Amino acid sequence: MKSKKWLIGLGMAVVLVVAFALPSCTGQPTEWLHSPYTDEKVELTLTVPTIPSDYVDMAHKIVEDLQDFGIDASYSTMDHTTYVEKIYDPIEGGLEMFIYGLDPGYDPWSDWIWGALSDWYGMGNYWNGTYWYNATFDELYWQNYHASNLSEKRDILYEMQAITNDELPVYMMVRPDYIAAWRTDRWTNWHNDIGGVNLWTNVWSILDAEAVDGATRMDIAFPADMPNLNVDNDVLDQTTLGCTYKNLVYECLGRCTKIEEGHEGDAYKFTPALAVSYTVTTENRIHPVYNTMWEAQVWTIELREGVKWHDGEDFTAYDVEYTAKNVWSPWEPDKPVTWEAYEESGDENDLQWWINVVDDHTIEFIYENPINPDYAPSFWYWNLIAPKHILEPDPRDPREWDGNKIGTGPFKYVEHEEDNYHHWTRNEDWWGDLPEVQDLYCHIIPSTSATVLALQAGDIDTFTEFPLSPSFIDELDADPDITVDIVPGITIVYLAFNLYSDGYRDEEGGGPYLEPEVNPLQDKVLRQAIAYVIDAEDIIDMVYQGYGEMVDNFVYPESPNHNPDLEMYEADTAKARSMLEAAGYYWAE
Secondary structure: OOOOOOOOOHHHHHHHHHHHHOOOOOOOOOOEEEOOOOOOEOEEEEEEEOOOHHHHHHHHHHHHHHHHHOOEEEEEEEOHHHHHHHHOOOOOOOOOEEEEEEOOOOOOOOOHHHHHHOOOOOOOOOOOOOOOOOHHHHHHHHHHHHOOOHHHHHHHHHHHHHHHHHHOOEEEEEEEOEEEEEEOOOEEOOOOOOOOOOOOOOOHHHHHOEEOOOOOEEEEEEOOOOOOOOOOHHHHOOOHHHHHHHHHOOOOOEOOOOOOOOOHHHHHOOOEOOEEEEEEEEEEEEOOOOOOEEEEEEEEEEEOOOOEOOOOOEOOHHHHHHHHHHOOOOOOOOOOEEOOOOOOOOOOOOOOEEEEEEEOOEEEEEEOOOOOOOOOOHHHHOOOOOOHHHHOOOOOOHHHOOHHHOOOOOEEEEEEEOOOEEEEEEOOOOOOOOOOOOEEEEEEOOOHHHHHHHHHHOOOOEEOOOOOOHHHHHHHHOOOOEEEEEEOOOOEEEEEEOOOOOOOOOOOOOOOOOOOOOOHHHOHHHHHHHHHHOOHHHHHHHHOOOOEEEOOOOOOOOOOOOOOOOOOOOOOHHHHHHHHHHOOOEEEO
């Protein structure tokens, strides 16, 4: 087991137990913070899922800090599935404050995380549970996406980080270490990806695993089932199991790179899957909407030959064309432009590209505006390719059904029982080196403690997504058949503020029109003060027992693209009080 810089002692462990078992030792304050906009007491509700358990522990500590300061805060819990639905819909039934974790890439040049924070359509982005909007940030987002000069991109990223750090649509708190465990009496050669064994979309541990004593079956625990098995990438993205499904049963053009420690720069290095290579050129092409000659950026992609769908049909470029037009974007049969329906406004920020099939194994993605040619687009690694020969004959939105669960991946779908398990079997006709795993069972176990018990009993070989609590380390490390590993985490755990209110933005996308008398969290001063009130270091010590670090943005501190001049928001209640008083807030009974 990798050694840690320090471990919490017995005395701190006792403090931890007492802290989470009893109300705040300081008692209720005699005065509460009041808003200068309404002269009413500021009341805030924090919601967390029941899993992982560390979110609940964090919520307890956050509420305790806020109450000690005089902010009337409380927290509640809900099941994971309902919770995810709530944070993905900040307008209808969205949560006021919540704790969640996101996994940015190690190289954030055009990372999806920036899209998760922006709201350029004025509707609340799919991942933007905070409903935060900043016009300058959105403009920078598109500049970053289209810029190819790396020095320019770094300057843009620095400015984007500075805005989010100041505005605090989310308060960056903790980057926990990832504590993983797996049984080595049946499988070895697990790849310890930075961020943990088999975490998120790390399919390498499954593909590279080596059997012990003739093992053929692998059992993995996942905390939540996927909402459905349809070929809707957005839906599958909602769970770790869904991401695994679309990389092992289906496949994408590329695969997330196997990242070795010390080689974080390889994070967006192209790793072939259904695509084997590509070239980028600038050429004059006929624009399919304007019908004029257009200087476009052309990505010519060579597809893998000899690939078969699970029903024996050949995989071709026409499958990619059909998927790009109808599965990756709104279903509008025969439209020439992909990703989003073309807007006649001609907004230069609209990401528009179209498709041209050259031959059965060559396809062109033609971009109206150039994107960074140094990295393959991230959706190559995230969006599955669907079978045209099955989906096209059905006259409905292909994302609303499962395509008979026929992919090209190393495993074939066998069966599943909702919220219980999935069974996939090895695809003997797969184009790659066959994994030693012949039968893969994905078990849905929403409880961390139940997952640990299943691991100890030999019912599962490993688990995904949620790291172990440090309290399990010694117990599992003592088992000779179980290996425990501690690696730098990829998840940034944060406290989010939902800024939505009726009128926050108008129907034309204008705003934001701040109404702190309706939603107190729209006042930036209050958000910043909350950041200073919460003792994140204390949370790391008590909740994560020292296995983690404070962070200030969605770029890892070790990245050369991390802005070194950001505010860390270390606990400073005096500063928080001074800021609020200067803004007109006051304390009263």
